[in-house]
Amino acid sequence: MLNSYVQALSPFDRGAILATMWEKGDFQQTAGTSISGILRDIEEGGLHETVYLFFTPEEAAIALSGLARTEIISGGSHEKDVCYRYVARILLGTIGTLPEEALKTLRKLHPRISKGSADVALIAAHAIGDDLLLDAALVNIAARNDGPISFEEFEAVAGVSDLRTLANAICEISSELSHSIPAHDSVLADISEWRLFAEHAVEEVLRRSRRIVAGTVKYQSDKLTSVAEASAVARAVKLALTERLDWGLKTLDELWVGAALAPDHKAKSMPSQSLSIQLGKVVRDEPQPEAVLIAQKVTREIRHAGVKKKLQRTTKEGIRNLSLHPERVLDLLTTNHIPDEFTKLIKPALEGMLLRLWWLDVSVWARQMTDKSLWPMTSKLIWEVEDEGDRFAAVLKGGSNEGLWLLVDGSTRLRAEWQRVRLWHPVESSEEERQEWQFFVTKEGIKQPFPQAFREIYPVMENELGTNTSRMFAGHTVSQVPLFGLSQQMGWRPSDYETLAITLAGRRFNFETGIRTFPGCAGEGTTGNFSLKGPEKKFSDVPQRVLSEAFRQTDLLVATGAAGVEDILLEDAWDKTQSYPG
Template identity: 25%
Template sequence: MTGAAESSAPRPDAARQRAFELGALLPAAYRSQYIVKFHTAVMEQAGREQSLFTPETCTELFDVMVEVAASRKTVNPCIATGALARCPAGAPLERLAGPARVLVEFLLREERLSHPFATLALAGLAGLDAEVAERITRELGPIAVAEVELLLGWGAEHRALFADPMQDSTFRPLAPLPDLRGRLSGLPGYPAFARTAVEAAGARVAAIHAGEIPYRAEKAFESSEKKTIGRAVRLALFRDEAWLPGPLDRLVRGVAVAPTSAKTLPSQGVLFEVAHAAESHPTPEAVSALRTARRITRHAGVTKQLDRMLKRIEPVLADRLEVAFRLPDGRVRQTVGEHTAVISIEDGVELSWWHGDKKLKTVPAAVRREHPDEVKRLREQVKQVRQQQATLARALETGYASEDGPPYRQLEGRPITDRLIWEFEVSPGVWRSELGMNVPDVPVRLWHPARVPPEEVRAWREAVQDEELRQPFKQAFREVYLLTPAEEETRDHSNRFAGHVVGYHKLYALFKQRGWAAGYLGPWDGGCNGEARRLLAGGRWRATFFHDLYDEEHATTGQVRFHRPTDGGWLLTPLAEVPALVFSEAMRDVDLFIAVTSIGADPEWLDRGPDGLRDHWRADSFGPLRSSAEVRRDALARLLPRLAVADRCTLTDRFLVVRGDLRTYKIHLGSGNILMEPNDAYLCVVPGRGGSDRIFLPFEEDGGLLSVIVSKAFLLAADTAVTDPTITRQIHG
């Protein structure tokens, strides 16, 4: 997608100017806390959008904070240090020293040290390092003290940058800096300290297990040390440090189980700090360590919490392409007594048992009797391998939107590559598509239908159908979303998926599953308007899907917008400037959200949904097809001649029409819902599986709707054989 369509969206310099304007408003807003509307409006905006400061506005803010401290006895040091970290021209450090000294003396005198790192940053300006360090380290453990000692060697601006992510998440005065983790990665000495901290924590836990330090439940680390270890692990995971896997595995194993037979842990806090860090920046090794902890811990509550956290971690791992490609192959061959257990992944993940060269139908009785724990462990491993394969497939999909060539060659020789279509640059600018990664020593990329002519798409779809090739994700039949004339008109937003009514709880779950970040909506102040966001192309683009709460069970859908990062924050960008595959992949996700969660996709909704939404239900149930349904129609057109009921089926623009002996039925290709001729009476059939079990379907990624449609076709073609009274009553009227 190319072109420079004229747009009302702000340019990067305009976005930067807006951030400076917001920074200029903050001193007045901080001073005017009793002018509630003005103060609230500016502070809320500063919490959402980037603010930047000139040396003059930074100085003004510090002076105002001194005034407020004197008159109202209150200081939020995070606002001051936030300004210090957001002054691109450099803060006037000498000019700020006096106000900073007043603020620090106030905080020490009033013993308001709930933001120790922000206070330490101000102390660096004020020349009060010794006084502040003595106060904030009084109750710190040695690992946390070492962190403070490192910070004391930094200047005030570096300290302010370090303090920025430590703002209270319930009241964050300034929106987080873009690429904050990358900025922290460059702080002098901190990457090396992170390694020292993780290794020191591991050594302490090892000493507890060796009996050198007495075991006390949950007392392995001071509260401050847990946070320090969490920060160290988070940065090391972000940097994907080569040294981390071994020390992290030993630390996680050590804190997950007591050295005695007790169900308690040396430190749940450190275990969950590691898990939270992995939620932000997962690696296969961190996931493996947490799965080990989940297996060995004796505390049932910890097991449940880790299960929940691992579910959140897996989708995020798929967005770290180069890291996700390190996921283990998954194939296992293991001797268990006189038998062999084999986990294969060639066509789905399967655990099989062998005796010599003979494959057995079930787990051998001797193995069940003599090795029950090993059987249980292998079954758990099958679940893990299935999840790993799903994550790897998702990572491959994520690569479509990448602007840099993902390192696909890392996967060479893996079974997953054999079922995918690849493109190879056989000469400069000339790409040739092949099934399987079988052309060595040339650039390679995943084939996408948006990059090739329609006749090539048709050829690959026929090949996948003819060879009954089950692809790891929908590739040959992948939907393509191009910019429409309406979107060219709206310029910086798309209304293509606006106006649908969806089941909210299912939608929210799908956001998490597909790696979109969204707050949970509810009947509280500001809780009815939602934005789901997904980063694409390694963080170079952000897609936003707007949605609003309709009632406790439903939401309505709104615009889709795209932003790219600038110094002034995220810049709203004209759709015509969004790379073609970034646009297509984001819109594909939104289409999936609606296809799966729309009230029209629920055949029983009409019996229990609110009356006010019946028109929405009918429009979604039987309206024009979206792109996902058009692809389903194409797949069904290829599939129909293979069906035993083909002579009773006709494909129209929206429906699969099935001729039964009693009536003729129209199955909508977008919802799977059914109308009966001649009067278009609605027929409610709850999805079930039937004749489609024996038929190859090229994909089941859309909630199984293609399978549902085929099953309903088999059922209704033989309508005289239907015995379910809930269906026959409707057919006979």
């Protein structure tokens, strides 16, 4: 694996790895591993976060000094391009703490950096403290002709004084160095100039779209935005959805329709394919109920078959991701009646409550859960009630206004204003109580909207409780195609060379798949460890329901990825988790 290979290198070798191979004119072979192959792995796999871990500022200085003796940046071969981007990421990972020696080297390198990448030159100019070079870097960015919106985004962050913040911001917006940044990790939202830019960018695309619709500008296929502009607008919309900003939520429908549908109702071409697809990814990653509905509407109306298929997939994933944010749907019910179109979004949101540790005051719970749109589902679920130090599990008895709890033994208790409520999870109950509830829902003919009474539970093995690693799912042969496909739908994301990661209820878990976890790869592998990455240090500190759900997700992943089941539909695999016996 890449990690073990890089860690095996000496500090000097790690710092001088690029200078060595370019001075020799070919790629050095070390321990039977091709450096060229490693660099391609880094480029294809997006492992720049891993790279940051292995280079100290001093080692980066050695690398930069080595580069000063080469012509790497002015080179034109594919290998040199890959190698250059690798060095750029080292620079981004250490720029905030570069020692003076490295800064001196950086000053010498700047002319060649400017030829290779204006984005990195912008950061380097800040590190050197040269305003003329900063202006020159912006001029070079403008010369790329990525569109005025893209250039304005660089301008919005160019004035950031803190080098680390600037480096991270450039990494987010750069077409050359970009990677997927979760909303909570983005530094752009903390830059006031960028926030102003974000609103302006959306307004500018709306203005262009309206002129096309009005006929004052001739329609041209895929000319509404450049690819770089589409990425900038998508980042702006992500901010608006994450923070529920009015200027984003109220204009998303018009923005998306303007990008996806040509004025001629018979035309299958699109004003901006890239923006349409990027907006779909934003809704997938930061799903809000209103945005998901807009995605469904646009997907129905779109006439381009290829893009329609992509948006259908991202919209489905967005709906599933709502299960990780049930409050986004349910909070609307506190003051609003839920529209009929939201019904399909309620089920994953309710199931997501199984992960939630917090309690709802019974008054808030009643406003949300007894809404007529939810009653057919909530009345069939088992609730855990806290009543002045006492806890009991119950279902709702009678109509939504009766105010009675029905316990598994047939007795009833009144609903009281001081009570607190959350969904009951079987892993936190005794085996006897689980069997009683399974018998109850079977006897009463209750068809729960998702498995609860019959939900699979996964207690941690006794010898692993005090650790952060489990072998429960190790040793299985899996095939890359079905495993990777389902992992994307379930919310798993590539973490490292052969590792997937998922975050549930604020806890991050990793699973070693034994195969490449990136698009386009194939083959089979043997699964390894399941591990907890934080914030807790060991399994015994993680709430039982959260850990059980993480194991459940992993079990489904392994079962679907088992070698020889490539022909199983991913939808069928997912649907197996939505039913239960009885």
